[in-house]
Each structure stands twice: as structure tokens, then as C-alpha cells.
Amino acid sequence: MAWLRPCWPRCAALRWRPGGAAWAPQLGKAPGVAPRGPWHPHGGRGLRTASPGLGEVPLTSERYRVRRLPFSRLSPQDVAFFQRLLPGRALTEPAALEPCNVDWLRSVRGSSTLLLKPQTTAEVSQVLRYCSERNLAVNPQGGNTGLVGGSVPVFDEIILSTVLMNRIISFDTVSGILVCQAGCILERLNEYLEQQGFIMPLDLGAKGSCHIGGNVATNAGGLRLLRYGSLRGTVLGLEVVLADGTVLDCLASLRKDNTGYDLKQLFIGSEGTLGVITAVSILCPQKPKAVNLAFLGCQNFSQVLETFTTCRAMLGEILSAYEFMDEKCMELVEKHLKLSCPVRDSHFYVLIETSGSNSTHDEEKLNSFLEQAMTSGLVTDGTVATDDKKIKMLWSLRERITEALTHDGCVYKYDISLPVGKLYDLVTDMRARLGQSAKNVVGYGHLGDGNLHLNITAESYSHSLLDAIEPFVYEWTARYNGSISAEHGLGFKKKQFIQYSKPSEAIFLMQRFKAMLDPKGILNPYKTLPSSS
Numbered sequence: 001m002a003w004l005r006p007c008w009p010r011c012a013a014l015r016w017r018p019g020g021a022a023w024a025p026q027l028g029k030a031p032g033v034a035p036r037g038p039w040h041p042h043g044g045r046g047l048r049t050a051s052p053g054l055g056e057v058p059l060t061s062e063r064y065r066v067r068r069l070p071f072s073r074l075s076p077q078d079v080a081f082f083q084r085l086l087p088g089r090a091l092t093e094p095a096a097l098e099p100c101n102v103d104w105l106r107s108v109r110g111s112s113t114l115l116l117k118p119q120t121t122a123e124v125s126q127v128l129r130y131c132s133e134r135n136l137a138v139n140p141q142g143g144n145t146g147l148v149g150g151s152v153p154v155f156d157e158i159i160l161s162t163v164l165m166n167r168i169i170s171f172d173t174v175s176g177i178l179v180c181q182a183g184c185i186l187e188r189l190n191e192y193l194e195q196q197g198f199i200m201p202l203d204l205g206a207k208g209s210c211h212i213g214g215n216v217a218t219n220a221g222g223l224r225l226l227r228y229g230s231l232r233g234t235v236l237g238l239e240v241v242l243a244d245g246t247v248l249d250c251l252a253s254l255r256k257d258n259t260g261y262d263l264k265q266l267f268i269g270s271e272g273t274l275g276v277i278t279a280v281s282i283l284c285p286q287k288p289k290a291v292n293l294a295f296l297g298c299q300n301f302s303q304v305l306e307t308f309t310t311c312r313a314m315l316g317e318i319l320s321a322y323e324f325m326d327e328k329c330m331e332l333v334e335k336h337l338k339l340s341c342p343v344r345d346s347h348f349y350v351l352i353e354t355s356g357s358n359s360t361h362d363e364e365k366l367n368s369f370l371e372q373a374m375t376s377g378l379v380t381d382g383t384v385a386t387d388d389k390k391i392k393m394l395w396s397l398r399e400r401i402t403e404a405l406t407h408d409g410c411v412y413k414y415d416i417s418l419p420v421g422k423l424y425d426l427v428t429d430m431r432a433r434l435g436q437s438a439k440n441v442v443g444y445g446h447l448g449d450g451n452l453h454l455n456i457t458a459e460s461y462s463h464s465l466l467d468a469i470e471p472f473v474y475e476w477t478a479r480y481n482g483s484i485s486a487e488h489g490l491g492f493k494k495k496q497f498i499q500y501s502k503p504s505e506a507i508f509l510m511q512r513f514k515a516m517l518d519p520k521g522i523l524n525p526y527k528t529l530p531s532s533s
């Protein structure tokens, strides 16, 4: 603890009790989600291997009444081909397939009967060439931590997992450029880089399970975007296998390259619908020598905003995260995960992280900001941490909200970009609109990025509740020129709402790109782009 005003509770007062959340299967119907098992110990979404009660998640095709597109059905000859190509890595056992057919939220379920685990780009290419010739649909899958149903099959698509493509290809300590295969787990990459004095430019709750290829395919945002920008800036190159098996080697490791169209941008955020990312070249920042965390309480949202503008002005280049959560989020984290908050009686909480190279300088800056925030009454209570363990504890209050929500009942999730001043009005309006028909309406998110996570819980799924939320939430967002998916993508669940954020000309052009790159539509069908009928 570096900075401590006498009136502030010490961070040491924070009592850490491991979540120990027991598995509690409860069926949530579309599009809400059922509570599920424990997260990664550091707040990441953990990959479950043998989840109990998987059969209880209804098939997506039945729940959403989807029509299967006319792809070929997998034949014994097809399976034999893949088993020859990938000996011991073309799996048909239900136990191997079950966790890959269901999403982390246990809200969508496919019925794939084949799981492929290639190790090389050449193998991915052979798989796709064969699938293209046979007209077999393919569902590329990374860590399966997505929140919009994009990472699991809808019907019987072959699951093409990057789990064994986890090799670091190179790291240049001068440029800070990392080149690795798509299946490397984000947290493992970060650990590897930390040993060399660097970090990954992105960090998210699912870090313990998510794959870098999946992060790029979904253009994941996360907690460090405010400081290091989006993957559209930090990814320098990609190797992608196209639907027909062509290997597109755009794995450049150059900061500057203005030779023609920047094709990698097409694949960033395309959610596996245009090609399968097999390797990534990414620019990694220096590991900060000093990290501080302030966890503060504000009484209203205007103070949350003013605290942001004040800290941005006073902390400048060392500000690395500005997250907010409302008191309802805190209640749920305390109730369901037994975490305890060191800051009391506030309507809003903000988490401010600084990352810099000189601890004395950074602490001085943070202290004068905190003094200003306290004396001007912007902030009423707070605590500061500088050591790793306490920083992790404070981060878990924010990072584990998603997990806490899954224990609260059926969850309706919305991931919205808005002009920052309007961010919380949507939560207030939604709360007033839903009244007693919702159990909890909570708002939290990456305030510094203008990104709200609006989550609504109810005891059980109800059509009338859904009708009260949608399309209201999308119309509200469109009215303020926001985006209906800030960072989670469209996947299966949000694809029909793309028109609230994109004009018809843009959607038409996207459909033309899709038709050009994947004429048979075999790559991650039923996702991202709206179905025509």
C-alpha cells in the first residue's frame, strides 16, 4: 500500500475468501443463461472438461428454431479421412465433444460429432480443402469463452479446435513483437512475456482459457484497451487459412507497411466466418515497472464521469484502466462469490489502474489526484494497492461480475458502446421500464472506452421480459449512435440485430466479402451476418 489517507480503510482490511462456487445447474432458456461452474482462479473463465448436466442445455436449433443449411452430412468415409490425416486427433467420442458443443454460459448447444485438433497450418489447410470439396460446415473454436454463441456449432458443424496450436514462434526483445500460433492461451503468453520484461497488450477475464487466435477473430477488447488500444492497432500480421484451404501468409512483423489493402483487418473481428486464423504477430508493450490500483466509491454517475476526466488529466500517460461498476454489481459479487469490498456505502465504484516506469513519480501523481478527488468531494471513500496480491484481489471484484451474475438466475446480456455521458442512462431507463419483472438490472464496464455491460437477471426465462427488453435496448442504443456490440461480437445471438449499428449498404458489402472468401458458406455458418430468410 503506497498511498493512504488516514480516513481511508486499509487494503489489508479486504478479506479474501475463495469463491468455492459449487456447481448449481439451473436451466435458463433463450436468450438468458443458466448459472454455471467456477471461473478461473484469477477471475478468468475456466474451460470445463466434463461438465455435469450438459444435456440440460437445449439444442440451439430447437430453442431458436433454426433451419439447417444444405451442407453435406458427415459420412464414415469423411471420418476415416480425418483420422488418417490427424491420427489420434480426430475425435468422435461424446465425452470429448460435449464441452465443445456448449458455450461457457451454457446458453447454446450444437450437436457436432467430430472434433479436429490440428497442430500445424498445413493440417488446417488440408482439413479446409477437404471440407470445401465435400461441402462440410466447420466451426473454428479457440478457448470457447465467447458470450454471444459464436464459438460453438449450431447444428453438426465439424469443430476445428486450435487447442494444440500453442507454439510460440518467435519473440523479438528489441521490437517487442511476438509471433505465435493461434491456440496459445492469453495468460500463458503474458507469463512468457513477463519473463522477458514485456506484457500482452490485452487482458480480459477469460485470460486463463481464451486463445489469442479467438481474441483476434473476435477483436476482443478487455481491460487494457484504454492504454494499449485495440487489436486493430497492435496486431501486425496474421496467417489465415481460407475456406478452400489457401494459406494467406500476411504474418508481417512490421510497424509500417503501406503496400496495398490491409487484409488482416478483414479477419480481425470476423468471428471465424472469413477464414481460420492460424498464427498472429502482435506488438507487445514493455512490462510496467510500477503498477498502482485505486478502488474508489462515488455517490452518483456524474461523479464517476468527473473522476474520469480529472484522473485522465492528472495521471496522463500512466493511466492504464478506468472501470466502473454500480452498487448492484457489488452486492452480487459479495452475495454469490463471498468477496468483500473494502470500500463501503457507495452507489458506484471505480477502479483506476496506473502503469508506469517510476514508482515514486507514479505514486506522487496518483496521490495528488486522490487528494484532489477527495477534497472536491468527487470520491467519498477508497483504497489503494501497490502489491501484486492486493491488486489481484481488487481486480477480482470487477473481473468476476460476469461469474456472479450467472449465479443470480437467468441472465440477459447486452454489451453496448455509447457516448460516455449517456452510458448509465440506459441502465436507469431499463430499470424503470422493467420494474419488478426483473430481479436485478446492473451496469458496469470499461468506462474509459465508452463501453457499458448491461446485464438483467430474472428467476427464470420469460418471453414477456425479453419483449420488454428487446428491441427497446437496441433502439435506445441506435438513437445515440451507439453500437449494439462493443466488444463481444455478434456471434449467433446478436447477428439479427446488426442493422441497429450498421447501414444496409455496409451489411450488403459484408455479405459480398463473405461470398467471395467463402462461396459455399462453410465457415462458422449461422453467425455474424443476418440470415436472409
Ligand SMILES: O=C(O)CC[C@@H](O)C(=O)O
Binding pocket: 147, 205, 222, 398, 399, 401, 402, 413, 414, 415, 445, 453, 454, 455
Ligand atoms: O458479462 C459481461 O456482460 C461482460 C464480460 C466482460 O466483457 C467484462 O468486461 O467483464
Ligand SMILES: [Zn+2]
Binding pocket: 222, 445, 446, 453, 487
Ligand atoms: Zn468487457
